[in-house]
Amino acid sequence: PNIPRPPHPLQAIPVGSQQSALTPEQRKERQRSIQLHMTLLLHASTCRSTECSSANCAKMKGLLKHGTQCKIKANGGCNVCKRIWALLQIHAKQCKQENCPVPNCMAIRERYRQLQLQQQAMDDRRRQMMNQTYHQKAR
Numbered sequence: 288p289n290i291p292r293p294p295h296p297l298q299a300i301p302v303g304s305q306q307s308a309l310t311p312e313q314r315k316e317r318q319r320s321i322q323l324h325m326t327l328l329l330h331a332s333t334c335r336s337t338e339c340s341s342a343n344c345a346k347m348k349g350l351l352k353h354g355t356q357c358k359i360k361a362n363g364g365c366n367v368c369k370r371i372w373a374l375l376q377i378h379a380k381q382c383k384q385e386n387c388p389v390p391n392c393m394a395i396r397e398r399y400r401q402l403q404l405q406q407q408a409m410d411d412r413r414r415q416m417m418n419q420t421y422h423q424k425a426r
Contacts, residue, residue: 325378332388351390 309317331347339345350371359365361372379395387393 321377324374325381328374328378328389332390354390 327341327343327347330341331344331351334341334344334348336344350367353367354371357365357368359368361368375389375391376395378389379392379399382389382392382396384392
């Protein structure tokens with residue numbers, strides 16, 4: 288077959304998550320940045336001071352306020368909301384507090400719990416069907 292060749296050399300593109308393309312140094316820096324954001328998120332959620340000494344407290348409070356007032360939301364394509372939502376989800380996955388002050392933490396954790404139960408029920412049904420199939424073939 289006569290297939291035309293591209294005018295430039297082809298380059299391999301890593302498949303999968305963006306994380307796999309990061310160097311160990313970049314991965315470590317990203318983890319550090321996420322951890323700093325988690326600390327700031329927790330602080331900003333509980334801080335009532337208007338003159339807080341924390342460098343980015345007011346900024347995080349502004350982002351959290353944006354998340355409650357935005358009409359577009361993450362589903363509508365608001366990039367600010369998408370970033371806030373990502374931080375809230377990371378926090379909720381790590382959080383072990385009984386009554387967490389971070390907005391939506393409890394709701395996100397409950398949603399994850401429901402999804403896990405749903406996945407477990409599906410896995411149980413799949414295993415049950417596979418066991419029935421094997422037992423029928425064995426007869």
